[in-house]
Amino acid sequence: MTYTLTTPLYYVNDRAHLGSTYTTLACDSIARFRRLQGERVTFITGCDEHGLKIQRSAEAAGLTPQAHCDAISGEYRDLWRRWGISNDRFIRTTDPRHRAIVEQFFARVEASGDVVEGRQQGWYCVACEEFKEESPAATEPHCPIHLRPLEWRDELNLFFRLSRYQEPIEQLVASDGFIAPRSRRREVENFVAGGLRDFSISRLDLPWGIPVPGYDGHTFYVWFDALLGYLSALLEPDDPADLSLLAKRGWPAQLHVIGKDILRFHAVYWPAMLLSAGLPLPEKVFGHGFLTREGQKMGKSLGNVLDPDVLLERCGTDAVRWYLLRDIPFGDDGDFQQQRFSDLVNNDLANTIGNLLNRTSSMARRWFDGGVPPAGAAATPDHPLALRCLACAQTVDGALEGLDFRTAAAAILELAEAANGFLNDRAPWKAIKAEEGRDGVAEDLYAVLETSRWVAVLLAPLLPDLSGRMLEQLAQPPLVADSGWTAARHWGKLASGLALPEPTPVMHRLELDSPL
Numbered sequence: 255m256t257y258t259l260t261t262p263l264y265y266v267n268d269r270a271h272l273g274s275t276y277t278t279l280a281c282d283s284i285a286r287f288r289r290l291q292g293e294r295v296t297f298i299t300g301c302d303e304h305g306l307k308i309q310r311s312a313e314a315a316g317l318t319p320q321a322h323c324d325a326i327s328g329e330y331r332d333l334w335r336r337w338g339i340s341n342d343r344f345i346r347t348t349d350p351r352h353r354a355i356v357e358q359f360f361a362r363v364e365a366s367g368d369v370v371e372g373r374q375q376g377w378y379c380v381a382c383e384e385f386k387e388e389s390p391a392a393t394e395p396h397c398p399i400h401l402r403p404l405e406w407r408d409e410l411n412l413f414f415r416l417s418r419y420q421e422p423i424e425q426l427v428a429s430d431g432f433i434a435p436r437s438r439r440r441e442v443e444n445f446v447a448g449g450l451r452d453f454s455i456s457r458l459d460l461p462w463g464i465p466v467p468g469y470d471g472h473t474f475y476v477w478f479d480a481l482l483g484y485l486s487a488l489l490e491p492d493d494p495a496d497l498s499l500l501a502k503r504g505w506p507a508q509l510h511v512i513g514k515d516i517l518r519f520h521a522v523y524w525p526a527m528l529l530s531a532g533l534p535l536p537e538k539v540f541g542h543g544f545l546t547r548e549g550q551k552m553g554k555s556l557g558n559v560l561d562p563d564v565l566l567e568r569c570g571t572d573a574v575r576w577y578l579l580r581d582i583p584f585g586d587d588g589d590f591q592q593q594r595f596s597d598l599v600n601n602d603l604a605n606t607i608g609n610l611l612n613r614t615s616s617m618a619r620r621w622f623d624g625g626v627p628p629a630g631a632a633a634t635p636d637h638p639l640a641l642r643c644l645a646c647a648q649t650v651d652g653a654l655e656g657l658d659f660r661t662a663a664a665a666i667l668e669l670a671e672a673a674n675g676f677l678n679d680r681a682p683w684k685a686i687k688a689e690e691g692r693d694g695v696a697e698d699l700y701a702v703l704e705t706s707r708w709v710a711v712l713l714a715p716l717l718p719d720l721s722g723r724m725l726e727q728l729a730q731p732p733l734v735a736d737s738g739w740t741a742a743r744h745w746g747k748l749a750s751g752l753a754l755p756e757p758t759p760v761m762h763r764l765e766l767d768s769p770l
């Protein structure tokens with residue numbers, strides 16, 4: 255079976271920001287975790303390229319919509335490559351095969367009797383690409399998220415008969431595990447309990463969209479088209495655009511990871527559309543929180559947007575991944591604070607984890623012929639550090655299974671702290687001075703080096719780069735994605751006598767003397 259997981263498909267009205275980077279990094283860690291356990295994974299990301307918002311941003315840039323989409327989606331693709339994101343697919347909703355999938359899907363929905371014509375009146379937020387609940391009598395209403403004026407719309411559209419799905423959707427959102435974290439369930443349940451209303455799935459006179467077959471002048475509403483990108487993404491390069499292939503290509507998805515602002519689309523509209531088209535439903539929709547910066551909403555007008563390129567260049571992937579995954583409970587809102595960011599990275603990664611490996615391998619090389627000392631009694635699986643490693647691995651497995659990156663990261667850090675504590679208690683630098691202390695020192699250094707190896711192995715889904723550098727310092731081959739975790743998690747795998755390379759710091763301290 256394939257584990258299919260997705261990020262949202264990002265709008266190409268503008269370049270990536272910290273919000274989209276956050277979702278993508280989290281999904282990358284999940285994908286890596288699953289692969290390391292031996293699962294087959296299809297990790298999907300991509301771009302949402304139609305609609306009024308994109309059309310307007312292309313106009314503002316003086317480009318055709320297609321040229322604008324090509325440029326920005328190319329930037330996304332490159333950015334994820336630079337961040338080392340391990341996505342298997344990158345779908346663009348302007349892909350011709352996607353258009354064919356949308357047409358087939360629409361035909362199914364129509365055949366189910368779920369498409370009707372109707373009049374759409376209401377206040378529309380172009381930035382959300384969504385009608386808002388404001389009263390028609392409202393004067394100059396603004397979008398609560400984007401703080402921009404809403405636009406009044408009154409047009410004849412095609413509607414999807416969402417109201418027919420009241421009962422199955424009620425059951426679905428109340429079911430355990432579909433909406434995560436649990437705290438987000440209530441808000442969707444309330445929305446559904448208020449009674450589901452049909453929603454419009456086409457626009458008149460919006461050229462930048464997929465034409466609705468059989469309805470001249472109509473293009474698909476961008477959300478109808480975009481959600482179907484999760485399906486088109488599963489087609490393999492040589493596949494024809496055929497909806498009936500998808501069961502063999504990994505549909506249904508096990509997990510959609512999204513921001514809390516688009517939960518309704520994923521937990522209500524999307525499953526109803528799938529039911530109408532006779533396709534199975536995704537297993538879980540996880541709505542994460544929003545990031546602010548030093549307590550303020552990030553936005554262009556405030557001039558405080560965190561640019562992923564700048565972050566990458568000045569801080570590197572490990573630092574940013576660690577801060578976002580270790581410090582912010584996944585699901586809650588989080589605040590990016592520069593001081594806390596550099597403190598955590600320096601304390602946890604440079605001092606605790608990096609230094610542990612560095613000083614232990616220096617001592618081992620100096621006193622034991624340039625390599626890993628004889629393990630002696632430290633090879634037994636009931637060594638106190640062996641027990642810690644095993645317990646940590648169990649915690650990490652459980653936490654990552656539940657998308658709790660924070661608990662996983664904290665457990666790995668505690669393991670490194672325990673090894674540091676052990677080293678300080680045993681003080682090999684004193685013991686080595688007496689000849690009869692040598693065997694004990696060998697055992698202790700072995701145990702700590704082996705623990706460092708476990709730290710590196712367990713860090714792999716969260717911080718793949720740092721994990722790789724640590725393994726290199728321990729003369730270990732890189733972990734293979736396919737079940738590499740099972741093979742690596744045996745106490746005593748580090749071979750005594752193995753030559754260790756010249757120690758170099760695996761993690762540099764962050765010295766941020768100006769705002770990012």
Ligand code: MSP
Binds near residue numbers: 261482512513543544
């Ligand atoms: N195109 C739609 C998704 C279609 S999925 C079929 C869309 N795109 S988006 O680019 O605007 O947003 C992508 C994601 O980024 C959303 O999940 C949104 O919640 C998230 N974030 C945007 N700003 C954010 C923060 N400041 N913090 C965290 N995530 C935020 O919506």
